[in-house]
Amino acid sequence: MAGRTATPTKTLGEVSSSGAGIGSSPLRPDGILKVKGQFAYSSDLWMADMLWGGTKRSPHPHARLISVDTVAALKLPGVYAVLTHEDVPGRKRYGLEIIDQPVLAMEYVRYQGEPIALVAADHPETVRRALELITVEYEILDPISDSREAIEGRPGLVHQPQPTEHPDPEASEGHTVPRGNVVRYQKVIKGDPSAVKAAVVVSGSYEVGMQDQAFLGPESGLAVPDDDGGVDLYVATQWLHADLWQVTACLGLPEEKVRFTLAGVGGAFGGREDVSIQIHACMLALRTGRPIKMVYNREESFFGHVHRHPARMEYEHGADADGNLLYVKANIVLDGGAYASSTAAVVGNAATLGVGPYDVPNSEVDCWGVYTNNPPCGAMRGFGAVQAGFAYEAQMDKLAAALGMDPVQLRIRNALHEGSVMPTGQVVDSPVPVEKLLRVLVAEPLPPPGAAVRDVRELPGGVSSTTHGEGVVRGVGYAVGLKNVGFSEGFDDYSTARVRLEVINRTPVASVHTAAAEVGQGLVTLQAQIARTELGVEQVTIRSADTQIGSAGSTSASRQSYVTGGAVQAACAAVRTRVAELALMRLGTEVKVPRMLDGYLLDDAGERLVSIVDLLGEDVIEETLEWRHRKTQALDDRGQGFAHVQYSLAAHRVVVDVDLDLGLVKLVEVITSQDVGHALNPQAVVGQIQGGTVQGIGLALMEEIQISQSKIRNPSFTDYLIPTLLDVPPIKVFMLEEPDPYAPYGLRGVGEAPTISSTPAVVAAIRAATGVMLTRVPVRPQDLLHD
Amino acid sequence: MDFLQPTSWAEALEMKAADPEAIPIAGGTDVMVEINFDHRRPRSLMDLTRIEEVRGWEREGSRIVIGSGLTYRRVIDEIAGTLPALVMASRTVGSPQIRNRGTIGGNLGAASPAGDTHPALLAGDAVVEIESVRGLRQVGIDDFYLGVKRNCLAPDELIRSIVLDSDAGPAYFAKVGTRNAMVIAVCSFSLGLHPRTGRVRTGIGSAAPTPRRAHAAEEFLFEELTDLWHSRADLDRSLVQEFGRLAAAGASPIDDVRGTAGYRTHSLAVLARRTLGWAWADYQRGANSDRAEDVN
């Protein structure tokens, strides 16, 4: 299995733990290591005889490649290989949904930073020099930068029409085949919005800038060639098997020759769903016969992963005089950049969730995802729903103002509830407590007004001492957001789990093996909690995630607790059945509903029948199974279908102080409520909710990759700002637990919903304080000035 | 790469004379970033952190002499209440980690237009003591900054210390940034009252190729305050307004990723008005300027 000479630095690997089952919050196995700086991330991987890999990238967002000259680089002592697209052994392109992205540029470069050539050398400095020695001749072309113009293909085509290959023909069903610069267009229509006469109509144009996932661990990994002509790759990713399928196709190798092991992941948030170093590192390893380490530096990382789709949106809401929503019309354009990545799925989410958590009789959402020469955009926490959420919540506030109604009351009046019919025709069949979530927030007393003389740290600007209270006004804002959980629209969304039960040192021990990526959210801990609860054992070992078992699906779409959690639960149930069979065979007692507790198999009366230690002896029970959630359906061309398996909801109230003269904002208070179905690990749930909230605050106030002429102006943490501890007050979380009868343990995916409502709540509070409309996020200080 | 490690100031001066291309490194919070980004590949580095003589500060009457290797952490802990504007500026630098390592001498060595101590040093009428084996010279802060990230040091010279008057008068520093920590100034402004000379001095940061004073604004106040220094009467709104306008006009800002020229001009006027108001109110009360003495 593993590589030739040495095993790379130990990553999280196998984790043994004992302690509590579901509903408790046991210590994370990686927690102390991370706090102490001892956790081994993928960038810490090391082997004695390894080489370093590097990537030559295009400085131009759009150009024709005339020539790539690698001769000088190859001559540099210490250089072992320089590869171009001609060296790609298998399929020359890859992609998550549409296979459109060249492994190495062929003929054209379509975005700034597109990889053109690879280098392997004995030292990072040699790599750097060799990359400089590669000469590339370009014919520079005008970039196609404007997403709206791109729809019509007016400025030209980013991709010449070509037959596209789909990785999974079933998954692409219902996706319109790319045409012109449109990756996907989706209409979702319910009722007949054009026929409705409304007493009050509000409309607006909204924009969301390009956010970055800003994970701290850069793209990195180690590829180790094996004697069998295959390769082992240790890498930080979100979905080992999606990587595997793309890598094997591009390397032209069968699946058994490429083995992936998850290395320590330093954050993901969607940015690791696409391939980065995976194919490149393997190509270099296979060519040189040496282990290859690749690590992007921070600046390269900004060019090395996809970002959140910038959006331009037009909305119109109509209501009767009492504030009942009659119709919503929306038109959403998402800029997918140069390659498709997850654009089609992002379009699906924005189109189906574009009306928000409201029960609206008539709606029509038209959504486009387009190619441009801007940086490729793909998965990021809450995708599609984040962009739409900013717009529909702004509209709800605008509508409340036009009606002279309280914005919370307006939301409650139109709140989605169990039994509501979604714009897709899907009937909501589990709790969606929009009203309760809002009422919890409203019931909390508001923070007291600031004192006349305050410590500067409590004021906008903080220790930067820009005000002693002059110009400072307060505002309060509310918002609710809605997200789908899991992969939607008919995708075969499953996870595979193997659970083993055996007796070691007279102690029953369970071990769990999946390919699910722990990216910091706490899945390793949760898998052990589930095994403990289901098998009634103390000791659980979680094997490191790798491709020696079937796919677990992606760690994204708030889905792993649901889907991999469901798979582990089901595999445990299968193990219990085997234990009961053993009991029947050995003891002659039949147990119809096998339960296990504190190391014993219980009989149907709930009494201890036999200890696992005595029953199993030397026997080992192992069960592996694939687990699927309810089937969803592809959308038809009117956007109708049972598209989403579950909805997840959160609400926020934000209180801000704004310095009107400088446009600086201080968050005074942030509180949030979320229905989590069932908190399997309450501390991890709160962590997700707070983290998601902060990411939404970042989008509201500062996080933007600034693009000019399709080029990134701020590819560093010097100028791509994310909130610090001093920018975020303590976040109070109200957890509601209304079980979803269809989900394991009744749980509801939690990771993304908070990111959707926190952004509009912050902006609503700023609007309330300043009276400025604010139709674009992030809100910049200059946007707030009246004069 | 050579790594020089002098243990005394005299040894450092000799090493610098022998190898003028050696890059001094104090906290390294600028130097290491430049090396990391490959903006600079020094042939030799000269570590200044072992030289005790320049790592502290001392008081000589009302003169405060700050060693070039004094960290922000120590400025905040030890000089708070004495040099309010410099302390306020120091509090806004980076994060606790950066303040533990970064030095005032390093800020001057880097001479970035966005460096946070510069406006405070300009407003405080600092003197920079610069030394080489050829001798020590004292350079007024007005003559220190020559261009974008360029200062007046000769290749064999090192910054020894920075001298400020602790009795000058009330002083403030204020910085606009888009978050509350770890932020490069969009623009910054410092103001110091010097009642003994009848002058008000200013410093503008991040809104011109170098840190600079707003001369016209200072001259305007020199005229307008002549009688007020004695009476300590309230300042007219219109006077404060005009000062803000002139202070902002003293900048030559650009549009960049951090902000627009228009926003910079606008906020400089606001900061100038506010800092003048605060400093004058302190002067009227005879009070100290610092409002957050025990902030980290």
Ligand SMILES: Cc1cc2nc3c(=O)[nH]c(=O)nc-3n(C[C@H](O)[C@H](O)[C@H](O)COP(=O)(O)OP(=O)(O)OC[C@H]3O[C@@H](n4cnc5c(N)ncnc54)[C@H](O)[C@@H]3O)c2cc1C
């Ligand atoms: C994350 C981060 C955040 C930051 N935030 C801020 C901020 O908010 N505000 C701000 O102003 N700066 C900030 N900086 C920049 C930096 O911390 C400051 O400029 C600091 O003062 C540099 O001091 P240092 O001792 O680390 O300098 P070094 O990096 O050691 O040196 C800086 C320069 O000065 C020269 N030098 C140092 N000492 C001497 C000497 N005695 N004589 C002659 N030349 C000398 C060096 O050769 C070099 O050119 C930040 C840096 C980082 C990495």
